[in-house]
Amino acid sequence: QKEVEQDPGPLSVPEGAIVSLNCTYSNSAFQYFMWYRQYSRKGPELLMYTYSSGNKEDGRFTAQVDKSSKYISLFIRDSQPSDSATYLCAMRGAQGGSEKLVFGKGTKLTVNP
């Protein structure tokens, strides 16, 4: 079983739709959870950063972490064509542990005008 599983898609939605992206993981030591957006042939850009379980909202983006189920989600409201990108979930252990990020494969999202 891979440490982080993420459906690669592709996912295609109409403009204005609500998008739900998800990852599951197996390592209970993960404490920090991130979502990165990566445009084609560019570097990953941090979107959301969450510690432990709970929700975090930033504009049209909401990140949820359910540690009991080892499941994280990213919701995008009122999706725009400019949201078309690959979304990568990433996670790591607690402070004092390994600093390396473990990534999912990424989900390719297309928002159609």
Add this chain to the structure above:
Amino acid sequence: NAGVMQNPRHLVRRRGQEARLRCSPMKGHSHVYWYRQLPEEGLKFMVYLQKENIIDESGMPKERFSAEFPKEGPSILRIQQVVRGDSAAYFCASSPQQGADDEQFFGPGTRLTVL
């Protein structure tokens, strides 16, 4: 404040040659991470360095790959005797310090093509 800088952005090498990839972290950042992204794969951790120290190299292939982050100058990822399987995008990230809330900021990557 300039972001993480990587050069070259594109690098073409023939099998057996050496590849040198450079990463300049963001100003004030003393931690550097290298990741590799193979086609259709997610990013895979390779190595984590602080100035003059390798902290975690658990993701580095055992042979041909090395990394350094000298006291002065950029971090270097060096691949000797490249093979076609080394073709990938190599990303560098930096963070200010080892702390609970420290994010890793990524550079634009170096795309290595081995002919």
